[in-house]
Amino acid sequence: MDNVKKTVFSGVQPTGKITLGNYLGAIRNWTPLQDEYNCLYCVVDLHSLTVAQVPAELRKNTMDLVALYIACGIDPNKSTLFIQSHVHQHAELAWILDTVAYIGELNRMTQFKDKSRKHADNINMGLMNYPVLMASDILLYQTELVPIGKDQTQHLELARDLAERFNGRYSDTFAVPEALTYKSGSSIKSLQDTSVKMSKSDPNENAVVSLMDDKDAIARKFKRAVTDCDTAVRFAEDKAAISNLLTIYSLCSGESIEKAEFRFAGKGYGEFKQAVADAVIAVVEPIQAEQKRLAADKAYLEGVLKQGAEQAGRLARRTLDKVYRKVGLVGRFR
Numbered sequence: 433m434d435n436v437k438k439t440v441f442s443g444v445q446p447t448g449k450i451t452l453g454n455y456l457g458a459i460r461n462w463t464p465l466q467d468e469y470n471c472l473y474c475v476v477d478l479h480s481l482t483v484a485q486v487p488a489e490l491r492k493n494t495m496d497l498v499a500l501y502i503a504c505g506i507d508p509n510k511s512t513l514f515i516q517s518h519v520h521q522h523a524e525l526a527w528i529l530d531t532v533a534y535i536g537e538l539n540r541m542t543q544f545k546d547k548s549r550k551h552a553d554n555i556n557m558g559l560m561n562y563p564v565l566m567a568s569d570i571l572l573y574q575t576e577l578v579p580i581g582k583d584q585t586q587h588l589e590l591a592r593d594l595a596e597r598f599n600g601r602y603s604d605t606f607a608v609p610e611a612l613t614y615k616s617g618s619s620i621k622s623l624q625d626t627s628v629k630m631s632k633s634d635p636n637e638n639a640v641v642s643l644m645d646d647k648d649a650i651a652r653k654f655k656r657a658v659t660d661c662d663t664a665v666r667f668a669e670d671k672a673a674i675s676n677l678l679t680i681y682s683l684c685s686g687e688s689i690e691k692a693e694f695r696f697a698g699k700g701y702g703e704f705k706q707a708v709a710d711a712v713i714a715v716v717e718p719i720q721a722e723q724k725r726l727a728a729d730k731a732y733l734e735g736v737l738k739q740g741a742e743q744a745g746r747l748a749r750r751t752l753d754k755v756y757r758k759v760g761l762v763g764r765f766r
């Protein structure tokens with residue numbers, strides 16, 4: 433690993449079908465960083481245990497997501513690709529950071545409040561601790577940049593606070609990370625309700641386009657997508673639904689929003705929605721084919737993950753050893 437390059441870390445939970453929001457807001461932005469930075473891309477399986485999972489499905493979703501990362505352009509020869517639970521230091525550092533984090537600040541987290549409402553029968557400690565484990569993921573690698581969607585910026589702020597608090601208390605130990613969010617696509621909205629983000633856990637399947645949806649499903653979902661009251665294809669604050677579709681169209685087709693507005697001027701929503709669907713299909717079809725091919729190649733994926741866990745483990749050990757020493761734990765006798 434190159435010591436002069438800055439370190440980038442990001443992850444997605446293997447909690448089900450990866451959405452177009454996950455792709456446009458996060459994963460898509462990871463690939464161009466691979467040449468300029470030391471990148472670590474992680475499937476954060478421990479995080480997904482904070483809501484109820486079916487064990488066999490979690491296992492499958494985890495391996496499918498590894499294949500999807502590669503299909504989306506993450507190159508295991510350039511980036512470190514690994515599964516969070518394969519590097520035990522994540523959970524260990526989270527414990528130390530737990531002793532630095534305050535209950536009050538965790539209790540205020542928007543995602544914790546949202547998920548507590550959604551899973552009222554299972555408000556477990558892990559759900560509250562979620563951002564501390566995320567801070568651990570990031571700080572373990574002396575990460576400087578974290579590419580994420582807008583919904584995760586509050587968690588990143590906490591990671592920064594914990595790093596600074598620890599550094600202040602025990603002397604300089606962690607790099608203080610910065611969020612990397614992009615102007616366009618950092619918050620793709622539900623196709624049925626533009627006041628909420630498109631989310632894997634949305635029970636309304638018309639609201640969410642999955643990266644693995646087939647052509648017909650994608651066309652149907654865009655056809656049924658809510659629109660605004662007039663008929664103009666225009667990007668504007670008071671036209672949240674059309675603006676969301678224009679953002680998706682622009683990111684998938686590569687055409688600017690202005691050009692797209694011009695192209696669809698005077699045309700109906702029907703034609704526009706079909707064009708959005710076509711642009712999305714053109715992006716996802718090759719990814720789907722590659723994901724399927726890779727998911728069937730177990731030996732290859734295992735090799736990638738073995739190498740990833742070794743590389744990440746080496747870096748993680750370095751930071752955790754330092755942390756244990758700083759807080760006053762007696763090092764293991766060898």
Ligand code: ATP
Nearest residue numbers: 445453457458580581618619620629630631632633
């Ligand atoms: P869940 O519904 O299970 O909470 P999620 O869809 O929010 O899942 P995560 O695994 O929590 O997905 O998020 C992975 C990455 O995708 C994060 O960087 C997050 O910011 C980004 N992301 C999630 N939803 C969107 C969205 N609608 N628009 C843009 N980025 C998103």
Ligand code: LTN
Nearest residue numbers: 441442443444445476566569570
């Ligand atoms: N909480 C993130 C997933 C996540 C993550 C991370 C993202 C866990 N650890 C570290 C960036 C860096 C989410 O997207 N829901």
